[in-house]
Amino acid sequence: MNQTSAEQQADTAADIPEEQLNRAIEELRGALRDEAGKASDDSSRHERQATPNAAVVMNIPVEVQIVLGSTEMQVSELLALQQGSTVALNRRIGEPVDVVVNGRRIARGEITVLESDPSRFGIKLTEIITAAKPA
Known part of the structure; x- marks a missing residue:
């Protein structure tokens, strides 16, 4: 059975030790912090400084979630939900809402309307979490 590119990349991600992925995540966080205070034309400098660990993970897909909130409810309440509830x-x-990548909270931000497309919204990062903890 042939694997899709995403499945192959997911298999590759599973083969990378967690310590190496955590190091790469920290490097990416550092790059995000650097970018926050600099103009966008500095991006080529960051590409030249990328380490081999970062190069390994750059093409691995990750699940990004923006968590607006949560709640607890009883099963009976859950089963009573219907359209319009x-x-x-x-x-x-x-x-602030949480930005979660592969189950780890990495940032917080505020919801904003996109200038380029007012019919869509996005997240403006207000805080990068230095010690990522499971969400």
Whole structure:
């Protein structure tokens, strides 16, 4: 059976030791911090400084989630949900949302409308989490 490119990359990710992935994540975080204070034309300098560890993981797909909030409910409440039901979350409007990559919270940010497409929204990062912990 032939594997798709994404499946092959996922298999590759499973073969990389967690310590190496964590090191690469820290390097990427450092690059994000550097970029926050510099103009976008510095990007070629960061590419030249990339380490072999970063090169290994650059093409591996990761799952990125923006967590608006969560709630707890009983199974009976869950089964009673239907189209049009409202589920109250544990966060209020204006509170930061979490940016989670492969189950680890890496940043927090605020929801914003995209200037290039006002019909879509995105996240403006306000904080990079230095010690990533499972979400």
